[in-house]
Every structure is written in C-alpha cells, then in structure tokens.
Amino acid sequence: MRFVDEFRAPELIAKAGKEIRRLADPNRHYRIMEVCGGHTHAIYRFGLKDLLPANVELIHGPGCPVCVLPMGRIDDGLSLAGQPDFIFAAFGDMMRVPGTHGSPLEYKARGMDVRIVYSPADALKLARNNPEKHVMFFAIGFETTAPSTALTLMRAKAEGLRNFSVFCNHVTIIPAIRAILDSPDMRLDGFVGPGHVSTVIGCRPYDWIAKDEGKPVVVSGFEPLDILQSIVMLLRQLRKGEARVENQYKRVVPWEGNRAALRAMAEVFELRPYFEWRGLGFISQSALKIRASYAQWDSEQRFSVPGLRVTDPKAAQCGEVLKGVLKPAQCKLFGNECTPEQPVGALMVSSEGSCAAYYNYEHRKPVTIASAAAN
Amino acid sequence: MCLAIPGKVVELDSENTNLAVVDVVGVRRRVDLGLLPDEPPLPGDWVLIHVGFAMSKISEVDAMDQMRTLAMLGEADAAMEEVRGYGLENEEQDESNQRLKQ
Numbered sequence: 001m002r003f004v005d006e007f008r009a010p011e012l013i014a015k016a017g018k019e020i021r022r023l024a025d026p027n028r029h030y031r032i033m034e035v036c037g038g039h040t041h042a043i044y045r046f047g048l049k050d051l052l053p054a055n056v057e058l059i060h061g062p063g064c065p066v067c068v069l070p071m072g073r074i075d076d077g078l079s080l081a082g083q084p085d086f087i088f089a090a091f092g093d094m095m096r097v098p099g100t101h102g103s104p105l106e107y108k109a110r111g112m113d114v115r116i117v118y119s120p121a122d123a124l125k126l127a128r129n130n131p132e133k134h135v136m137f138f139a140i141g142f143e144t145t146a147p148s149t150a151l152t153l154m155r156a157k158a159e160g161l162r163n164f165s166v167f168c169n170h171v172t173i174i175p176a177i178r179a180i181l182d183s184p185d186m187r188l189d190g191f192v193g194p195g196h197v198s199t200v201i202g203c204r205p206y207d208w209i210a211k212d213e214g215k216p217v218v219v220s221g222f223e224p225l226d227i228l229q230s231i232v233m234l235l236r237q238l239r240k241g242e243a244r245v246e247n248q249y250k251r252v253v254p255w256e257g258n259r260a261a262l263r264a265m266a267e268v269f270e271l272r273p274y275f276e277w278r279g280l281g282f283i284s285q286s287a288l289k290i291r292a293s294y295a296q297w298d299s300e301q302r303f304s305v306p307g308l309r310v311t312d313p314k315a316a317q318c319g320e321v322l323k324g325v326l327k328p329a330q331c332k333l334f335g336n337e338c339t340p341e342q343p344v345g346a347l348m349v350s351s352e353g354s355c356a357a358y359y360n361y362e363h364r365k366p367v368t369i370a371s372a373a374a375n
Numbered sequence: 376m377c378l379a380i381p382g383k384v385v386e387l388d389s390e391n392t393n394l395a396v397v398d399v400v401g402v403r404r405r406v407d408l409g410l411l412p413d414e415p416p417l418p419g420d421w422v423l424i425h426v427g428f429a430m431s432k433i434s435e436v437d438a439m440d441q442m443r444t445l446a447m448l449g450e451a452d453a454a455m456e457e458v459r460g461y462g463l464e465n466e467e468q469d470e471s472n473q474r475l476k477q
Contacts, residue, residue: 151410251434
C-alpha cells in the first residue's frame with residue numbers, strides 16, 4: 001500500500017457542490033461550524049469554500065487541542081521542567097507553542113531536558129530507561145488522545161513505576177460546543193461533527209444538540225467529498241426543518257464509539273469542576289483530571305504547580321478567532337507579527353489551527369483542486 | 376494530531392500481548408493494542424493508529440481511503456515521521472538502531 005495523492009471521485013465533488021447550491025435557500029444565510037481542526041485544515045487546503053455559495057458560511061470550531069490550551073498551563077508545565085534530573089516530554093505539536101518565557105523548544109535550547117515523543121507509551125519507556133530521572137508527560141488532546149494517556153497511566157501503576165507522571169490537559173469536546181451555543185454573539189445552524197473524537201465517544205453524546213438545541217449534527221470524514229457530503233446532509237435536514245445526529249463517517253466511526261477506550265478513561269480520569277480554555281474562558285466540567293487513585297502519577301498532585309493565569313499577548317485576538325467571531329485574517333497580527341515561522345498565538349502553530357491553515361492555503365492563494373472542480 | 380494512521384497487523388508480540396508489529400507503508404513498528412480488548416486484531420487485520428495505540432479495526436478499503444486522505448491533506452510525511460518515531464521497539468533493536476546511526 002502506498003500514499004496516493006489524488007482526489008477521490010472529482011465528478012462526485014462537483015455534484016455535491018451543485019447539490020449544496022440547490023439545497024441552500026437563497027433567502028437564508030447558513031452558518032455551519034466544523035468542530036474539528038482536522039476539518040478546518042482540509043477545508044482550507046482544498047479550497048472547499050470556493051465550492052459553497054456565499055450564503056453557506058463555515059465557522060471554525062474549537063477542536064484544536066494546542067490552540068485551546070491557555071498559556072498559563074504551558075507556563076505551569078514548563079515551571080516544573082527546570083528541576084534537576086527532570087525530563088519534560090510532549091508531542092511535537094506542543095514544541096513551538098509559546099509560553100510567557102518561551103516555547104518548550106526554547107527551554108530545550110536553554111539546556112532543559114525537553115523531549116519530543118510520538119506516543120504517551122514512549123514517555124513511559126523513557127521513564128523505564130532513565131530510572132534516575134523523573135519523566136513528566138505533558139498530555140494534551142481531546143477524547144481521541146485521552147484513552148492512550150489513560151492506558152499508559154494504568155501500565156505505569158501496574159508496573160509500580162515511580163519516576164513517571166502526567167501533567168494532564170485533556171479536554172472534552174461536548175462542553176466546548178455547549179459553551180459556544182450559549183455564547184450570545186454566536187448563531188449557528190448546524191455542526192460538522194468531529195471524526196476521530198467520535199471513534200471514541202460515538203455519536204450519542206451529540207443527541208442534545210439536535211434534541212434540545214434543534215440543530216443538526218453530521219459526524220464527518222476528512223476527505224473533500226466527506227465534508228461536502230456532510231454539508232449536503234446538514235442542508236437536507238435544515239430544509240425539512242429536522243434536527244438529527246447523522247454519521248457520514250460510518251466506515252470509521254461506530255455509533256457507540258469505543259467502549260474499552262471509554263472504560264480506560266473512566267478508570268483513570270474524573271471531570272475537573274472547571275477548566276480554562278483559550279478564547280472560551282472557564283468552562284465547567286470540560287476537562288479531565290487524574291483520579292486520586294493515580295495521584296502518584298499526577299504531576300499536579302505530586303509537585304507544586306504555580307497555577308498561573310496568563311492573558312494572551314494584548315494585540316492577539318486568538319480568542320475571537322477560536323470562537324468563530326473573527327476570521328483569522330481579521331486579527332491585527334495576522335500575517336505580519338504572527339506567522340507560522342514566528343507564531344505569537346497557538347492557532348498559528350498547529351496545522352489544525354485555523355490561522356495556520358488560513359495562512360498556508362488561503363493567504364498564499366494556491367490553485368486548489370476544488371476551485372478547478374467548481375468550474 | 377487528530378488524524379489517524381492506518382496500518383496492517385503483521386504479528387503479535389509473543390512476550391507482551393498488548394503489543395503488535397504493524398506495517399505502515401513498509402515501515403514496521405510496535406503499536407499498543409490495549410484499547411481494542413473486545414475484538415483483538417489478528418495478523419492481517421487493518422487498524423487505525425493514533426499516538427502509538429490502535430484505536431479501531433477497519434477494512435482494507437477504508438485503510439486505503441485513509442492513506443489517500445493523509446496524502447491529500449499533506450500529512451503523509453508527518454504521519455510517517457510519527458510512525459518512525461514510535462519507540463516501543465525492544466531494547467536489542469534499539470541498540471542495533473543506535474549502532475546503525477553511529
């Protein structure tokens with residue numbers, strides 16, 4: 001098997017574009033939020049906006065774990081990294097995210113032991129191989145990643161490994177969607193639901209969005225055709241005045257999710273009473289903390305953490321962009337002071353961040369396959 | 376980081392039942408099967424891998440779809456870098472890798 005860089009069914013893509021234009025009521029303006037940063041990336045990369053009529057607007061959601069983490073948490077994590085015989089391990093995505101006194105990469109340049117790992121299990125292995133040092137894994141991610149951290153902690157406990165801990169920043173997607181729907185300056189008509197988060201949580205947790213809020217949700221895959229089909233499915237529901245949860249990504253997402261993954265999360269984590277999100281502020285029961293039964297492996301229970309609250313650089317408008325109130329290019333810093341090479345805000349760091357996606361694909365205006373298909 | 380990488384299970388680890396050798400576009404790495412205890416993958420099965428853990432079993436056709444998605448998204452290189460970076464190999468292999476690097 002190889003990677004194949006070709007569009008699946010370009011004729012179907014053009015057809016989906018036509019169907020969207022047919023379904024969209026010209027007297028109505030549709031605001032559809034794609035929750036997941038992976039979808040945001042795909043939408044910009046393929047120029048899918050060019051296939052949509054002007055009255056079908058895509059709003060970028062909060063599903064980028066690096067982007068929603070407030071700077072205070074990065075500072076808190078890095079404040080522990082200066083201890084002697086201490087290894088700070090994190091995914092590559094975290095390495096260039098700015099803290100008040102620099103990114104993890106800059107801390108490394110100053111001589112601190114900062115390591116990139118590709119799996120929490122590799123951080124655990126670092127601890128096994130370095131018994132004289134403490135290894136802290138700086139964990140980020142939604143429900144896609146949280147089960148892997150949970151299982152890693154279960155392994156650490158089973159082995160009685162004492163020199164390993166997790167600084168847990170795992171967040172959950174549902175409360176963030178609730179916060180966005182509760183926000184007074186936000187009017188949305190429907191959601192393109194996250195793909196890989198849903199492999200874990202399944203489709204049921206979105207029921208309330210349809211039943212209580214009256215807004216359709218379609219869990220979607222990541223190919224251009226997937227995203228366009230999901231928009232077609234949303235518009236069909238809206239046209240009939242329906243609000244249901246549908247699964248466009250059946251080939252990967254089981255309706256019930258992954259129960260074993262949910263069991264591992266329940267064994268290790270409990271909900272925090274509240275957690276601060278960049279842009280969205282404090283959201284109750286929106287993040288995971290490590291249970292007391294795993295206190296020895298919880299960096300926050302084991303070490304003294306300052307608990308910093310840091311506001312974002314003044315001119316940066318990451319919060320407004322994260323909430324979908326501003327488009328990336330409407331931020332004053334976009335493209336001049338803040339670029340993927342020299343990011344001021346986290347949304348410019350991660351490939352799933354809407355600013356990086358906008359900068360790389362829209363700002364530089366490449367010829368997109370979607371724009372070709374539109375003609 | 377929310378994208379998942381498809382791989383084919385080559386063999387189960389005889390010593391650690393949680394691990395399996397998985398082939399991703401010719402690169403073989405150990406991944407953790409601990410999140411699929413209810414339907415443990417067997418050699419020949421395809422799985423979606425995320426941060427070193429198999430998240431779900433998928434069909435071969437869906438695995439190909441996912442490969443194409445990663446390539447189209449420009450994430451193929453990042454996916455391969457991630458897979459190559461998984462360090463769950465056993466110690467002897469690590470040492471031989473070290474020797475190769477030197």
